[in-house]
Amino acid sequence: MMDRRTFVAAGLAAVTVPASAKSFELNPKYRPQTVDISKKYQPGQMLVLPRAHFLYFIEAPGQARRYGVGVGRAGLEFTGKATIDVKKKWPTWRPTNEMIEREPHLYTKFIDNDFVQPGGPGNPLGSRALYLFQNGRDTYFRIHGTTAPKSIGRSVSNGCIRMINEHVQDLYERVPLGTVVTVL
Numbered sequence: 001m002m003d004r005r006t007f008v009a010a011g012l013a014a015v016t017v018p019a020s021a022k023s024f025e026l027n028p029k030y031r032p033q034t035v036d037i038s039k040k041y042q043p044g045q046m047l048v049l050p051r052a053h054f055l056y057f058i059e060a061p062g063q064a065r066r067y068g069v070g071v072g073r074a075g076l077e078f079t080g081k082a083t084i085d086v087k088k089k090w091p092t093w094r095p096t097n098e099m100i101e102r103e104p105h106l107y108t109k110f111i112d113n114d115f116v117q118p119g120g121p122g123n124p125l126g127s128r129a130l131y132l133f134q135n136g137r138d139t140y141f142r143i144h145g146t147t148a149p150k151s152i153g154r155s156v157s158n159g160c161i162r163m164i165n166e167h168v169q170d171l172y173e174r175v176p177l178g179t180v181v182t183v184l
Helices: 004-016 097-102 165-174
Strands: 033-036 046-049 054-060 063-068 080-089 128-134 137-144 155-157 180-183
Touching: 054 165, 063 165, 080 137, 128 165, 137 165
Parallel strands: 046 180
Antiparallel strands: 033 063, 046 054, 054 063, 080 128, 080 180, 128 137
């Protein structure tokens, strides 16, 4: 069921999306689809293959829902195991201090203050975010929507795993808190 905030934000997104994003055509291989997968993965697990730009949510033995993703550029990618300990609709966002130091020209409005970008259609985390934790600690890596759909199938982020907003909304509804995520 859609709440008022989601309804308003979705309406604003439809009006404010640049023409270039509206005309974007996602490569069909990155559309969500059910695929066969090794039976060594247990239902309820998530697997991310950054080099292939795919995220798999294991639904049944030997079967997974596959999504195309954008991932971290060289040297910034997350690898290992984590759990999804927090899920948020229309999350707020602030770049990490490392992101600001690396590219201050991109993050000038965040320098020397505590500004946090509110959730909404212009927020880089998109419409949903799944927060990755290790041993109860936030890794600051996320699986989230994006305002840059052309980044799907590419290694261009600061480490997070990006998805088309509609796709992360679908995944968000399927994935419970505590889901184990393995990024190879």
